[in-house]
Amino acid sequence: MTSREIRQSFLDFFKSKQHKIVPSAPLVLKNDPTLMFTNSGMVQFKDFFLGNGTPPSVRIADTQKCLRVSGKHNDLEDVGFDGTHHTMFEMLGNWSFGDYFKKEAIEWSWEFLTGTLGLPKDRLYATVFGGDEKEGLASDEEARNYWRQYLPDNHILDGNKKDNFWEMGAQGPCGPCSEIHFDFRSDEERAKVPGEKLVNMDDPSVVEIWNNVFMQFERKADASLVVLPAQHVDTGMGFERLCMVMQGKKYTYDTDIFTPFIALVEKECGKTYTGSYERTAKSDVAMRVIVDHIRAVAFTIADGQLPSSNGAGYVIRRILRRAVRYAYSFLDVKDPLLNKLIPLLASEFADVFPELKAQEAFVQKVILEEEKSFLRTLENGLKRFETLRTEGSVIVGSEAFELFDTYGFPVDLTQLIASEKGLSVDTEGFEKCLQEQKQRSKKDAEKQVGDWIVLDDTPGVEFVGYDQLKVENTKVMKYRAVQDKKGLQYQIVVNRTPFYAESGGQVGDTGAMYFDGEKIEVIDTKKENDLIIHVVANLPENIHDERVRCQVDRDKRAAISKNHTATHLMHAALHNILGKQATQKGQSVDANRLRFDFQNPGAVSKNELAAIELMVNKKIRENIALHEVRNMPIEDARKTGAMMLFGEKYGETVRVITFDKDFSQELCGGTHVAATGEIGLFKIVSESAVAAGVRRIEAVTADAAEAYLNTEVAELNAIRDIFKNPKNTAQRVADLQDENKALRKQIEAMHLEQxxxxxxxxxxxxxxxxxxxxxxxxxxxxxxxxxxxxxxxxxxxxxxxxxxxxxxxxxxxxxxxxxxxxxxxxxxxxxxxxxxxxxxxxxxxxxxxxxxxxxxxxxxxxxxxxxxxxxxxxxxxxxxxx
RNA sequence: GGGGGAUUAGCUCAGUUGGCUAGAGCGCUAGAUUUGCAUUCUAGAGGUCAAGGGUUCGACUCCCUUAUCCUCCA
Missing domain, CATH: 3.10.310.40 (Diaminopimelate Epimerase; Chain A, domain 1)
Incomplete structure (x- = not known):
């Protein structure tokens, strides 16, 4: 079976079991401070397990793009050296939200693996949770009994808490899990050592392929376990591994998921892939690194995350640079190579993850520019290499560190070049410098988040800020203290709030809450997943007040809404004037200005900017009324042609904001004016580049636009005054400059004459x-x-x-x-x-x-x-x- | 967010404890040679040394602030 067929058969199988098939969520997470990237299939359903939201169906299945390159799961440095680790991989999963449980989950895994896929039964092993005395948990006899229907006892193994008890985090839903392992050794080998001895023993030939998690407990803050009222199933099967097993390969890199890419790299660099996993087989390692990393980089960019110098963007840049480094050192490729894989990648995944195909040229351009920029860095580093201080034949550690830290030259390259010249690098000294740097950064980012103090654990928080800016009679659900270097702050969650939490580029509201008449300033409003968090400097005397009044700062909110609506009008104008490719790549809207990043091949000309401004102002004067639909089914929204963005996770129903259905129609959670006339005036302040193929426009509206123009005019008038109101001020200034230059030359000549x-x-x-x-x-x-x-x-x-x-x-x-x-x-x-x-x-x-x-x-x-x-x-x- | 570094001619870059008339290569202009072109030679233009403060008799050089970019870490 081809990988494509395997993936499809999984989805078809669970569809036949009444599962709703959903698309993969974006790789990059927006509102989760604990996680940067989607690293498993359940991430997009986290809120359903936590009780903060309701799933669209009680049975769901999908294939999810996952990235394991930061935080707890970080496989980056292993990739290339073994045949199973990947930065980006697909996780096939099926879920039950309070619906079926262990019986069906186990039955269906068996049916799919042995029936649909036809895997040999005698090569399959299952593990079940063997219990844990400290936790007071018995072994999972229920799961064991279901497995007994399909497997002999010596194929059902007990697992410990580490392997077979799954927890989402320190708190929250958790439960025992049951893994399915596959033994693909030869019959001879199997006769010598039985497979049950090798399960979970890191043997590359006996691998875990599927994990079924049965969420039946909730871990409380005091570490105690409570049985959940509704029990869930959360499963994950590594797609690449499954393909490896199905296609009878020992390594994922030998499946049809990767072989076309290895062939392409071979062609580009003129070297042959030998499939060796010796650490000395540098060119084989390099090829695996490249064909793996390009997937992570390409799909993350397609999901809207551009390489940058901090956060998620920096992680992407690092992955890309690791790949370039391997190509540069071990394949002798000194020119951009990675970007050439994009067309193939896009077409291979066109039917599963169409976002890459849709942005193929853009993604390729971004990667090409990144490659060029890093190759320049490498060239500069090579020049600097000559100036490094040495002690004897050892390059001083701090020197190697400086080259790495300041000039971005990878230390392994420094070592490589050093050894070619008969030198070595003081790695201890280097490591010491690196640790010092890490300490500094950690100290700066130090933040202590206290436990939530829960006053009322009824789930759900109501946001009413689209319709009202003031709410009476709310109450605090929970609150906690947060201490960082800026000082002590508190976070409060209430059951009903008019405060808009920062998201979609729009800043959070500020304002005040009144507890028994005591005024508490709300400094900011943030979002954690779907939770709306009010940030305050002090706690009120009576936090238990059940008649709290919430009041959003009206003027500020009005200014923000004007800027947000203006952003929509500008986005539409960009499409009209620059073309369809000018789609959003990021935005930031606050009370003072709006900032909009979008895809465009080159700079926007002065004429185009003027045309955009003109069109937006025209739409403002038309005073178009807001048309808002809060709960449009996503399919309907798609049909109306509303703008949708890649890298954005949309629910079953969406909010559609329309200003003239033939002009601007966007899916948006932000706040807007009732009619465009409120904006008054729109003025572009600057146009600049942010990355390859991405431009940024900053603009102001209303009072701020007026103030901006007044300042500019006042300045011009002051200059005109100085020149006694000439006809052409600019020419007059230029003339004066020329005259000044000429006089200076004259003086110089006079001095020489003297x-x-x-x-x-x-x-x-x-x-x-x-x-x-x-x-x-x-x-x-x-x-x-x-x-x-x-x-x-x-x-x-x-x-x-x-x-x-x-x-x-x-x-x-x-x-x-x-x-x-x-x-x-x-x-x-x-x-x-x-x-x-x-x-x-x-x-x-x-x-x-x-x-x-x-x-x-x-x-x-x-x-x-x-x-x-x-x-x-x-x-x-x-x-x-x- | 925290550290390190950079910003000098159109481009790529030199400029050693503060005092050379701020240089080189490429490019540009003109002339010469050759004349089919490349080439070669000569001359020339082109710099508020990122911006703003400060220290000093004197700042491209030292200190501070700001801007932009590069880079590492979180």
């Missing part, structure tokens, strides 16, 4: 030192106070005189801006021959004018504060040269 005439008269004033001593005999000396002030003119003069007279020592005194300066010039040959040093002399003379100076042996200058001292300085010079 110097030239001085030169003529000074030529005669040189004195030849006769035979008064051996040292200075025959030297032409000129010591004189001159009327030039410009330093470079004096220098030219000295240089010209020296050239003309030769074998000369020249000392000038001069005054500039009421400050004395001294200049000494000695013919270079003379200075060398006599070992005279103008710099040393001038320091001596500078004492007389209460200053200091320096320079080279043949030329030096000094400045001072005491003009009176010039005379004595020159006298001293005469003494010196005698």
């Amino acid at each position: 110097a030239a005439s001085l030169q003529r008269s000074l030529r005669a004033e040189f004195q030849v030192i006769a035979s008064n001593g051996a040292a200075t005999e025959g030297v032409n000396v000129l010591i004189k106070q001159i009327s030039l002030s410009d330093a470079s003119a004096i220098k030219t003069l000295a240089a010209n005189l020296d050239k003309e007279v030769g074998n000369a020592v020249i000392v000038f005194g001069s005054v500039k801006d009421d400050k004395p300066q001294l200049t000494i010039s000695i013919s270079p040959d003379l200075a060398k021959a006599k070992a005279w040093n103008a710099g040393a002399w001038i320091r001596e003379l500078a004492k007389e004018i209460k200053g200091g100076g320096g320079g080279q042996a043949h030329f030096a200058t000094a400045g001072g504060t005491d003009t009176e001292g010039l005379g004595s300085a020159l006298e001293k010079a005469k003494e010196l040269i005698k």
